[in-house]
Amino acid sequence: MNLSKPHIAALLGLSLVLCGCPGDVAQQVQQVQQQTQAAADWERDFPRLKTLGMAYQRHIDSAGKGPANWQELKQTGGNDPALASLEADGCVVVWGKSFRDASQGTAEYVIAYLPSAEEKGGAVVKLDGSVANMTAGELAEKMAAQGLAP
Numbered sequence: 001m002n003l004s005k006p007h008i009a010a011l012l013g014l015s016l017v018l019c020g021c022p023g024d025v026a027q028q029v030q031q032v033q034q035q036t037q038a039a040a041d042w043e044r045d046f047p048r049l050k051t052l053g054m055a056y057q058r059h060i061d062s063a064g065k066g067p068a069n070w071q072e073l074k075q076t077g078g079n080d081p082a083l084a085s086l087e088a089d090g091c092v093v094v095w096g097k098s099f100r101d102a103s104q105g106t107a108e109y110v111i112a113y114l115p116s117a118e119e120k121g122g123a124v125v126k127l128d129g130s131v132a133n134m135t136a137g138e139l140a141e142k143m144a145a146q147g148l149a150p
Contacts, residue, residue, distance in 0.1 A: 041116075041123075091112055
């Protein structure tokens with residue numbers, strides 16, 4: 001049997017409830033549901049955002065700066081369906097940045113995230129192409145430090 005992270009989280013939460021662990025059962029169930037949703041979001045978003053990060057990096061390598069828009073990004077990314085789905089989902093992208101724009105370092109400079117991350121946190125793409133999980137507060141701080149407001 002091959003279980004995904006959301007399934008494992010749901011099973012662990014259910015086992016806590018069934019074992020009669022102390023505390024409010026409704027609160028425990030709600031926490032499990034939130035953890036399960038966060039795991040499912042990560043599982044869905046990570047590969048798509050990683051594709052975006054790699055395409056952004058390739059564009060910098062070939063043009064000296066990040067793409068100016070979705071069209072340039074998709075051309076660099078070989079028209080990968082992941083990029084089209086991110087565009088359709090309203091992914092926020094900081095266009096046209098280069099490595100020298102990252103005063104706090106490329107591993108700290110946020111270039112993309114899904115709109116839901118502004119309110120509940122989530123996966124973000126950094127200028128070095130990595131994908132990390134941030135809280136909504138951390139994302140707001142990073143964007144403010146970059147001179148951009150989410």
